[in-house]
Amino acid sequence: MSYVYTVARLRGMENHILDTAFFSRLMDSAGIDDAVKALGETSYSQWISGANSNFDKAIDSEILATCTELESFVPDKGLLDIFRLPYDFHNVKVLLKGLFKVRGGESEGRRYDLLSKLGTIDVDELTNAIETEEYGFLPYGLTDLIPQCWQLWDASKNAQAVELLIDHQMFRAMLNVAEGLNMSDVVHWVKCKIDAENLRSAVRLARIKYDPAKALPFFHDGGTIRADDMAKLLAEPQETWGRILSYTDIGAVLGALGEQNDMKAALSDVSKALDDYLLKVLESAKYSMDAPANVLLYLLTKEAEARNMRVALVCVAGGLDREFGRRLLSNGR
Amino acid sequence: MEHLGLSLALFGAALAAALAGIGSAIGIGVAGGAAAGVMTEDPNKFGSCLILQALPGTQGIYGLLIAFFVLNKLGLLGGAGAVALTWNQGLQILASCLPIAVVGWYSAIWQGKTSAASIQMISKKPEAMGKAIILPAMVETYAVLALLTSILMLMGVQVG
Numbered sequence: 001m002s003y004v005y006t007v008a009r010l011r012g013m014e015n016h017i018l019d020t021a022f023f024s025r026l027m028d029s030a031g032i033d034d035a036v037k038a039l040g041e042t043s044y045s046q047w048i049s050g051a052n053s054n055f056d057k058a059i060d061s062e063i064l065a066t067c068t069e070l071e072s073f074v075p076d077k078g079l080l081d082i083f084r085l086p087y088d089f090h091n092v093k094v095l096l097k098g099l100f101k102v103r104g105g106e107s108e109g110r111r112y113d114l115l116s117k118l119g120t121i122d123v124d125e126l127t128n129a130i131e132t133e134e135y136g137f138l139p140y141g142l143t144d145l146i147p148q149c150w151q152l153w154d155a156s157k158n159a160q161a162v163e164l165l166i167d168h169q170m171f172r173a174m175l176n177v178a179e180g181l182n183m184s185d186v187v188h189w190v191k192c193k194i195d196a197e198n199l200r201s202a203v204r205l206a207r208i209k210y211d212p213a214k215a216l217p218f219f220h221d222g223g224t225i226r227a228d229d230m231a232k233l234l235a236e237p238q239e240t241w242g243r244i245l246s247y248t249d250i251g252a253v254l255g256a257l258g259e260q261n262d263m264k265a266a267l268s269d270v271s272k273a274l275d276d277y278l279l280k281v282l283e284s285a286k287y288s289m290d291a292p293a294n295v296l297l298y299l300l301t302k303e304a305e306a307r308n309m310r311v312a313l314v315c316v317a318g319g320l321d322r323e324f325g326r327r328l329l330s331n332g333r
Numbered sequence: 334m335e336h337l338g339l340s341l342a343l344f345g346a347a348l349a350a351a352l353a354g355i356g357s358a359i360g361i362g363v364a365g366g367a368a369a370g371v372m373t374e375d376p377n378k379f380g381s382c383l384i385l386q387a388l389p390g391t392q393g394i395y396g397l398l399i400a401f402f403v404l405n406k407l408g409l410l411g412g413a414g415a416v417a418l419t420w421n422q423g424l425q426i427l428a429s430c431l432p433i434a435v436v437g438w439y440s441a442i443w444q445g446k447t448s449a450a451s452i453q454m455i456s457k458k459p460e461a462m463g464k465a466i467i468l469p470a471m472v473e474t475y476a477v478l479a480l481l482t483s484i485l486m487l488m489g490v491q492v493g
Contacts, residue, residue, distance in 0.1 A: 002363075004363055004366040004370070004449050005370040007370070007453065008369070008449065009373050009374060010370075011456040011457055012370065012374025015457060289367065289446065289453055290449075
């Protein structure tokens with residue numbers, strides 16, 4: 001399947017992606033009214049009507065509109081599914097947690113406002129399937145996963161364990177979709193994504209001084225680094241992780257943080273570095289005129305733009321420290 | 334066997350026109366796909382895209398030129414009737430057609446890919462149009478060399 005048309009169109013669309021310099025200027029806005037004015041000439045303006053708009057919904061609408069547009073011309077829908085699939089699993093978590101609370105006697109357990117429309121499964125259909133316990137048509141192994149979640153919840157009442165079970169299946173499903181596409185760079189990216197998520201978990205667990213012997217269930221299989229090797233990191237001082245993982249690409253991310261003596265900085269810094277790393281993994285596709293990975297790269301860049309938009313608007317609306325906000329901006333474009 | 338020489342020569346002319354033409358069609362198709370993608374987002378780039386899309390078309394013209402050259406040499410143009418050819422002369426003409434047939438076919442496809450990449454380049458940097466033309470034009474060099482080789486070889490074949 002030729003991606004020449006697709007990649008050329010994406011190159012044209014990339015011109016409309018907002019760069020970090022724009023967000024830096026946006027953060028200098030005196031107030032939210034000025035920020036909304038500055039957004040007037042961007043594609044976000046169609047979703048934002050004024051300072052009282054729901055910015056989260058507006059940003060989600062922009063991403064959803066991008067996905068819908070891409071769906072109309074990307075030859076392999078699987079590339080979009082890899083990007084959208086985590087939102088399905090997020091919705092499953094929200095719905096199950098709500099039902100756990102309802103079964104526990106809380107009448108206000110359901111949080112439909114937290115559901116995302118960015119998933120591949122229609123939100124109403126997913127809600128209906130989970131509430132009526134008819135999972136037969138659900139993709140990505142959800143048919144078997146949801147009953148397992150209920151079993152685990154009934155046996156342990158441990159929401160975190162259920163969440164981990166869902167995450168394990170999510171990464172398995174992402175890898176399955178990527179392998180089905182038969183695109184080696186996309187499969188590699190999914191593996192790197194699993195590594196990045198494992199590393200994020202390792203940093204979180206290290207911060208709360210979690211017992212390394214019990215940490216293995218927090219790590220997902222399928223990455224370029226084995227889950228048990230990731231778990232072993234917890235037994236080592238955090239400053240040495242970069243050196244231990246120096247044989248991997250992701251080790252360089254930690255190495256760079258270590259050089260800045262920033263290893264103990266906020267988790268958001270590590271998260272930002274890992275997000276940038278995941279963009280870099282696909283960067284070689286930029287130099288190809290027909291690499292399918294460009295679709296994923298575009299979506300991730302758009303997602304980074306949305307993340308930057310959230311950071312900038314929260315900074316402006318909440319009057320937060322602008323310098324801290326600038327540190328959080330991803331280098332999407 | 335008496336027409337074998339003529340048949341071989343005509344086969345050479347057909348190869349030159351057909352293979353170079355097929356290559357050009359593929360190359361223009363690839364570049365056209367990229368041009369359509371870019372123009373979906375920015376229809377104002379039509380002019381630049383058209384120039385870059387047309388570049389892989391030259392090989393087809395070179396192939397046609399050699400085919401005409403052969404037909405002229407054989408006396409098939411102008412109604413004077415075909416000259417008598419030995420199988421050896423026919424084979425020489427067939428061999429003369431091969432450079433543009435093979436190089437034209439292959440270079441047009443690669444030029445199309447380079448043109449597509451250049452079209453994507455001007456989508457982001459319209460000011461780099463000059464550079465964008467030079468890159469696929471480099472591929473053209475080898476098609477021109479093949480054309481020249483075919484012409485020189487044909488001129489060296491003695492018929493009639």
